[in-house]
Amino acid sequence: MNVLSNANHGLTPINTSDDVDAEVKSHNTRALRRRLAVNALRILLLVVIIGGWELGARLYVATNEAFGIDPFFWGQPSGVWAQLVTWVRDGTSQGPLWAQIAVTLEEAVIGFAIGVALGVVFGVVLGRNHFLADVLGPYIKAANSIPRVMLAPLFLIGFGLGMQSKVALAVVLVFFIVFFNAFQGVREVDRNLLANARILGASNRQLSTQVIIPSALSWILASLHVSFAFALVGAVVGEFIGGIQGVGLMVQVAGANFNANGVFAAIVILALVALVAEAFVTWLENRLVRWRPNQAADAML
């Protein structure tokens, strides 16, 4: 084809700037097309799943329970939506919706903050002190192997039905994740950097604050993504087992009343909260490790 057109139109230089422009342009259009396709398929997937679920539920009613999805047990999207609308408009049985979200979020955030602080401190101390780490090692491993949700009844007895017991559960869940990452981060610090800092004149404290902690920070921040989700789990499970307020209690009440739509609606709310928190952690990470060549950030997904 090329040969033919060349023959027809005479001379055409091989590499003109037009060619480069055209290539850039075609590259851009390809990238755009790909992005559109990804987004379109994402929406399609959502429509298929939600639509299929809704159709299944309606079919079940229409066919007199012959086949489909029983909305009494499994809910249906329109019912979940109606439940959300009711909660937003009229509040829940324990009070206004925003108050429930605020309570759960507060428990999770406090538990998260305490857990992260403790995890980082213990991680850095044990990471730097090999002797102490060797002494405490087996106990930490043993403590970590306990399914920590099982501690919830203990905290309820100790701290009561209020916020403290939920915060405590969130702390225990968050602590170990952050601790192990901080510990590993400290152990992985480049020996050359340590030697360099010592020769330049860094004291032991300066070594910690200016070399070890910044170096371990990428490890610690990576753990924050997971650990906020765990802080939410701690808060919700705590409310679930014995609480007087919060999203966890909403789930519990809905479940006890055979309100499948209510359970799903509470899950939707929690998912939204978790997404917002995740966005916050990502923002924090990008701010704190601006020195890093841009890697990982998208790879985390």
Place this chain on the structure above:
Amino acid sequence: MNAIMSDSAINPQDITPQGAVAPSAAGIALEHVTKRFRTSKGQLYTALRDLTLSVAPGEFCAVVGPTGCGKSTTLGLISGLERPSAGEVYVMGNLVTDIDPRIGYVFQTDAVFPWKNVLKNIVAGPLFRGVPKAQAYERARDWIARVGLTGFEDRYPHQLSGGMRKRVALAQTLINEPQILLMDEPFSALDVQTRNLMGDELLQLWSASAASVVFVTHDLEEAIALADKVCVITAGPGTVKGIYPVDLPRPRNVAEIRFDPRFVELYQTIWEDLRSEVMISYERAKQR
């Protein structure tokens, strides 16, 4: 510079009896030094055996030897990061028992802090040592200009080329005005052209500082082009095989001096000595 002058003015009190016996005139003195390491299999590995070497104040000494002969270990001992298993190491007449503040060390791999920008990397040393902030930053800016990094103060190391990162490392070390400068194959990761340029810059900065330098390298050309004397180390366990004074005139141009007939002569003489050690090390590597 003033800070260092006052340092050395205080130091005579610190000089130990051994310090008086040791060649106190030397900037650096290693006396019958042996260094053994415990390997991961629990065996003892001898890196250096009975090594004796001294470097005069203001002297530039290059250390060459085959791979794995303990060149870097020597620097570790002088710096105080490691202790000898036997023998003594003296710096400015003092027995080395800890990291001496008069020492600067440029590492083989990048040891600049990746989370600090150029300015913060260079200012780190003075700040670690308690120099007032304003003064420290003033000195850092001066050094940034001296190593030609003006305009790059806010860049992070990953945004710089290899040569520029080396300049940061040099400035970071030299800002402390070390009287002893240890360099462990500092330019080995750079391309040949950049390497020659960095060599010239190093000579310039060094001639202004009057520091004793120990420059470890596996490249004999680089060693002769830079140094006042070249020390050949045997294949491990390392010990001194020969010391060759380099009587080439200064100032030198690192890229061009290798066409000097005297350079070629020196190269041939030292290479005679070095070659057999390189062969031994090569044979060992093959057997492994």
